[in-house]
Amino acid sequence: MTLMTATLRPSASACPACVAAPAAEALASRDLPRDAHIVLSLPTIHCAACMSTVERALQADPRVRSARVNLTMKRVAIEASPDLTAEDVIPVVEGAGYEAHELDATALGATATDRAGRDLLMRLAVAGFAAMNVMLLSVAVWSGAEGETRDMFHWISAVIVLPAVAFSAQPFFRNAWMALKARQLNMDVPISLAIGLAIVTSLYETALSGEHAYFDAAIALTFFLLTGRYLDHRTRSVARSAAEELAALEVPRAFRVTDTGEEQVPVAVLRIGDLIRVRPGGRMPVDGEITDGTSELDRSLLTGETLPVLAEPGRAVGAGEVNLTGPLTIRASAVGRDTSLARMADLVAIAESGRSRYTSLADRAAKLYAPGVHILSALAFVGWLVYSGDLRVALNIAAAVLIITCPCALGLAVPAVTTAASGRLFRKGLLIKDATALERLAQVDTVVFDKTGTLTAGIPELVGLDAFTTADLSVARALSEGSNHPLSRALTAAIRSADIPRAQVTDLREIPGYGTEGLWRGQPVRLGRAAWVRATPTHQTATWLRVGDGDPQPFLFTDRLREGAAEAVAALQSQGLTVVLLSGDTPGAVESLARRLDIAQWMAEALPADKAARVQALTDAGARVLMVGDGLNDTAALTAAHASISPASALDAARVASDIVLLGQSLAPIPEALNTARKAVKRIRENFTIATWYNVIAVPLAVAGLCSPLIAALAMSSSSITVSLNALRLR
Amino acid sequence: MNILTYLIPISLVLGGLGLAFFVFTLRANQYEDPEGDARRILSGDYDDRPKQD
Numbered sequence: 168m169t170l171m172t173a174t175l176r177p178s179a180s181a182c183p184a185c186v187a188a189p190a191a192e193a194l195a196s197r198d199l200p201r202d203a204h205i206v207l208s209l210p211t212i213h214c215a216a217c218m219s220t221v222e223r224a225l226q227a228d229p230r231v232r233s234a235r236v237n238l239t240m241k242r243v244a245i246e247a248s249p250d251l252t253a254e255d256v257i258p259v260v261e262g263a264g265y266e267a268h269e270l271d272a273t274a275l276g277a278t279a280t281d282r283a284g285r286d287l288l289m290r291l292a293v294a295g296f297a298a299m300n301v302m303l304l305s306v307a308v309w310s311g312a313e314g315e316t317r318d319m320f321h322w323i324s325a326v327i328v329l330p331a332v333a334f335s336a337q338p339f340f341r342n343a344w345m346a347l348k349a350r351q352l353n354m355d356v357p358i359s360l361a362i363g364l365a366i367v368t369s370l371y372e373t374a375l376s377g378e379h380a381y382f383d384a385a386i387a388l389t390f391f392l393l394t395g396r397y398l399d400h401r402t403r404s405v406a407r408s409a410a411e412e413l414a415a416l417e418v419p420r421a422f423r424v425t426d427t428g429e430e431q432v433p434v435a436v437l438r439i440g441d442l443i444r445v446r447p448g449g450r451m452p453v454d455g456e457i458t459d460g461t462s463e464l465d466r467s468l469l470t471g472e473t474l475p476v477l478a479e480p481g482r483a484v485g486a487g488e489v490n491l492t493g494p495l496t497i498r499a500s501a502v503g504r505d506t507s508l509a510r511m512a513d514l515v516a517i518a519e520s521g522r523s524r525y526t527s528l529a530d531r532a533a534k535l536y537a538p539g540v541h542i543l544s545a546l547a548f549v550g551w552l553v554y555s556g557d558l559r560v561a562l563n564i565a566a567a568v569l570i571i572t573c574p575c576a577l578g579l580a581v582p583a584v585t586t587a588a589s590g591r592l593f594r595k596g597l598l599i600k601d602a603t604a605l606e607r608l609a610q611v612d613t614v615v616f617d618k619t620g621t622l623t624a625g626i627p628e629l630v631g632l633d634a635f636t637t638a639d640l641s642v643a644r645a646l647s648e649g650s651n652h653p654l655s656r657a658l659t660a661a662i663r664s665a666d667i668p669r670a671q672v673t674d675l676r677e678i679p680g681y682g683t684e685g686l687w688r689g690q691p692v693r694l695g696r697a698a699w700v701r702a703t704p705t706h707q708t709a710t711w712l713r714v715g716d717g718d719p720q721p722f723l724f725t726d727r728l729r730e731g732a733a734e735a736v737a738a739l740q741s742q743g744l745t746v747v748l749l750s751g752d753t754p755g756a757v758e759s760l761a762r763r764l765d766i767a768q769w770m771a772e773a774l775p776a777d778k779a780a781r782v783q784a785l786t787d788a789g790a791r792v793l794m795v796g797d798g799l800n801d802t803a804a805l806t807a808a809h810a811s812i813s814p815a816s817a818l819d820a821a822r823v824a825s826d827i828v829l830l831g832q833s834l835a836p837i838p839e840a841l842n843t844a845r846k847a848v849k850r851i852r853e854n855f856t857i858a859t860w861y862n863v864i865a866v867p868l869a870v871a872g873l874c875s876p877l878i879a880a881l882a883m884s885s886s887s888i889t890v891s892l893n894a895l896r897l898r
Numbered sequence: 899m900n901i902l903t904y905l906i907p908i909s910l911v912l913g914g915l916g917l918a919f920f921v922f923t924l925r926a927n928q929y930e931d932p933e934g935d936a937r938r939i940l941s942g943d944y945d946d947r948p949k950q951d
Contacts, residue, residue: 215937238934288924296917300910316902323906 202232205245205253206270207260210830212241217265224263225256242270284404287397290335294390297331298383302880305383309877321373324382328366336362336389338396352537354578360541361569362388368566371559379563384570384879391575391887399582402589403602421445421452424496441499445490447651447679455497457482461680462493463652463696467619467798472752474708475654477680477696487799492652493679527603528851529581536577544568547870564872570879571869572862576886580854583894588847591897596831597812597840604826606851607810608844610791614739614837615782615804617796618750618760621814622736622834623726627654627708629661630723639720641670643712646683646694649675654710655683655694658722682710690715697721707755725759729814731835736764738838745790749778751800779803795837797821812837843897850897854890861886 212221218236221243225234232246245256253269260267304320312320336359343359346352362385369380422429424442434452437443442458445451463475466488475491478484484497548565552558589599599605616622632640644662647655648669672685672692682695693713697704700711702719709721739746748769750757757771770781778796782804785792794801794808797817802824805811811825814834822828829836865882868874923929 215941218934218938219941236934237931238937239931285924288929289921292917292920292924296913300913303909304906327910 203245203247203249203251205247205251205256207243207245207253207257208268208270209236209241209243209260209265210268211266212236212238220263221260221265224259228256228259231256243267284397284400287338287393287400290338291390291393291397293331294335294386294393297327297335298386298390300327301383301386305876305880308380309875317378318373318376321369321380321382324380325370325373328382328386332362332366332385332389335386335393339389339392352541354533354537357537357540357569358388358392358573358578361385361566361573364562364566365570368562372563375559377559379876381566381570381876381879384876384883387880387883388570388573388575391883392573392578394887395575395578395582398579398586402582402586402599437499437502439499439502441502443497443499445495445497447490447492447494449490451484451486451488451490451497453486453497453499454501455484455499457484457495458498459496460493461678462495463491463680465489465491465653467625472619474753479680492650492677527581528606528848528855529577532577532580532855540569540572543572543866543870550870551872560872564869567869567872567874567879568866571865571874571882573883575883576854576858576861576890579887579890579894580858581851583891584847584850584854584897587894587897588843592836592840592843595836595839596829596833597836598828598830599826600828601826604810605844605847607791607826608793608841609848611744611793611810611841613745613747613785613790614793614795615747615749615785615808616736616766617778617794617798617801617804618748618752618757619726620797620816621795621801622729622732622748622760622764624729624832625816626727627657627724628727629657630725632661632665635720635722637667638670639712639714640665640667642672642687642692642714643694643722645669645672645687646675646685646692646712649683649685650677654708654722654724657724658710687714726756728763729832729834731833733764735834735837736766739841740765742838742841744841747781747785749773749781749804751775751778751798773800775800775803779807782807793841794825795834796825812840846897850894854893857889857893858886 209217209221212218218238221236222234225231225243225245228247228251230248230251232248234243234245236243243260245251247256257267257269301324304324308317308320339355339358339362342353342355346356365381365385365388369382369385372378373380420431421434421437422444423432423437424444429444437453443452443455447462457478457480459480460478461480462478464478464484465475466472466485478490478495483500484495486501544565547568548561551561551564555561585599585602585605588605592599619625635643640662643658644667647658647662649655670687672687675683675685677683678695678699680696681699682693684691684693684695686692692715693700694710697709697711697719700713700719702711702713702721705721705723708724708726710724711719711721713719736746745768746766748757748761748764748766750760750769750771751773752771754771757769761767761769770777773781778801782792782794786807786809791810792808794805794811795813796802796805796811797814798821801813802821805813805821805824810827812827812829813821813825814829815822815831817825817828827840861882865874865878868878928935
């Protein structure tokens with residue numbers, strides 16, 4: 168307490184802790200090392216038991232100060248002592264039975280404090296409070312309060328509504344002003360005009376102790392419209408935060424080789440000429456040339472090839488390629504925006520400029536609607552002014568027309584449906600990134616799939632185990648168990664499941680980039696690349712076994728189908744959609760997959776530009792194309808398509824280019840997504856029809872001067888509520 | 899009708915209390931994890947370390 172007195176300011180005396188806390192924080196940050204703040208993504212967490220399991224598992228570690236699961240975001244935030252890193256805690260969570268990925272805490276900064284959302288919610292609360300109180304007073308007026316009582320009720324309403332509208336309706340006023348400054352009309356112009364005119368005429372009427380005041384309408388209007396805005400904002404921010412989360416999943420780090428050893432640095436600080444160590448399983452952070460080590464490279468994400476290529480000193484590598492077996496040292500030749508990875512972005516930019524700008528249903532409705540409303544109310548004003556010659560009556564009628572036509576239901580029609588639909592799709596494992604993606608998805612009639620990594624899981628699977636003798640298989644098992652290469656792992660798994668014991672192989676050693684060798688019954692045995700065992704390579708993915716001086720024998724592999732791929736393709740075809748397969752892989756591999764999935768149209772050895780051109784050609788022929796792809800070679804095609812989906816395992820660039828991201832492993836939700844999208848668009852159209860019918864009934868009344876504030880309130884509330892309920896049918 | 903002199907201020911004050919309470923919940927970050935909070939209340943174990951900020 169003595170510490171505080173020095174910093175205590177008079178204004179803060181009510182809350183000593185408020186001052187003490189920052190002071191203590193400042194002290195802590197000066198003297199002690201900062202606490203580690205780790206955020207993990209937990210995609211599979213779903214229940215109350217999961218939360219306590221994860222939290223308890225983490226808190227069992229004495230270094231963890233606190234762990235808090237956020238089930239809505241599917242994340243856990245960990246405060247821990249400074250020496251704890253994400254690599255230490257991920258096994259703990261995985262040990263508890265949940266998948267966990269590190270998130271880049273700085274990339275998530277924006278989502279933590281969603282200021283705009285809070286601001287809208289606050290305005291919504293104020294508008295709701297005012298609307299409730301004013302409605303109470305209005306009910307009294309509608310049920311026949313007269314004379315001074317009515318005037319007093321009107322004045323009290325005015326006192327509540329004026330400040331409430333001044334605060335709550337600011338977003339509308341601001342947007343309308345921006346639009347007018349740019350000499351344009353948007354939805355906010357008629358809204359602001361209606362609210363403003365309703366308040367002005369009501370004040371005028373009240374001052375003359377008139378019968379009709381529209382204070383309740385002005386505030387109810389603000390409330391309903393803010394609800395629509397808030398829903399809209401929430402859908403967007405959920406999508407944005409999830410997209411940020413996907414971006415944060417790729418923590419870009421590299422190991423730079425210096426004179427003193429290796430150091431871990433962010434990819435952004437790498438310079439040309441730097442030596443970089445890439446471990447097996449790691450991805451090339453930059454373009455470069457191999458200076459040391461041999462290994463194999465998986466280029467499937469860049470080119471769609473499934474066959475790993477040999478990596479040896481002197482060979483050029485591109486950013487994004489994955490190192491498979493041995494450690495490599497590369498000298499950077501291009502970094503950042505100059506890498507082949509970034510050059511791919513140029514292709515995307517070209518495709519983007521060719522993409523027709525899609526106007527959403529709401530925009531099209533607004534374009535028809537905004538001028539119509541102004542003309543209608545101006546006509547009513549002029550008509551009544553000429554007919555009755557009374558400015559007060561004419562102004563009242565014009566205000567009534569604006570209030571009745573005000574797009575409450577229209578403002579709710581789209582956000583309510585998209586909120587419900589995206590919520591439903593999110594539970595099925597699809598993340599909608601773009602506001603108009605649902606509408607575009609609903610129009611799709613052709614689906615183009617990429618092969619490697621999209622229809623297939625990118626995991627090899629052995630075929631034809633029966634062609635080998637048990638002796639050969641036991642030797643192969645001994646050799647393959649000594650290596651971490653994907654083909655070896657697939658081979659081990661296949662032989663192990665056939666219950667064939669391991670042979671006694673001695674002197675086992677792995678030669679990175681080539682294979683494993685050893686001694687078996689006195690003769691050398693080798694398992695590895697074709698050239699290394701002196702065999703002629705095949706087109707199909709294979710690893711070769713050679714025992715002594717015998718003929719080399721190939722173990723052939725196919726790429727395993729992704730979960731749900733066959734079902735998704737069949738379901739899409741039964742919905743009457745055309746399914747096309749475009750791949751950068753060899754014709755043999757593509758054809759066998761196309762036959763397996765019963766896809767009639769396929770194209771192999773497609774370069775990134777070919778894919779985009781093919782999609783463009785389909786579009787020019789009148790098709791609405793949905794592109795599903797994951798690789799860098801797909802990004803241009805993803806952008807060129809009418810709508811696009813990529814799996815979460817895709818590279819960052821591909822996910823950025825697509826409208827929708829599949830969060831799970833399975834492709835099965837895609838047909839379901841198309842159904843939901845079609846249903847959503849149907850509901851949006853229904854909502855527009857409902858809103859129009861309310862207008863068609865109420866507008867003639869308003870123009871005829873028969874519309875009382877009671878009718879205005881009824882029309883407005885009931886249309887908004889019907890529209891919301893109709894949207895909720897989607898869930 | 900004199901009763902109105904009491905009733906109207908009372909209704910306004912009650913509504914204002916509701917608004918103030920809502921603003922408090924908003925400031926206290928009670929809308930950050932609606933789904934998790936809804937389930938935590940049903941879980942058997944005591945929430946030893948509720949979220950502080």
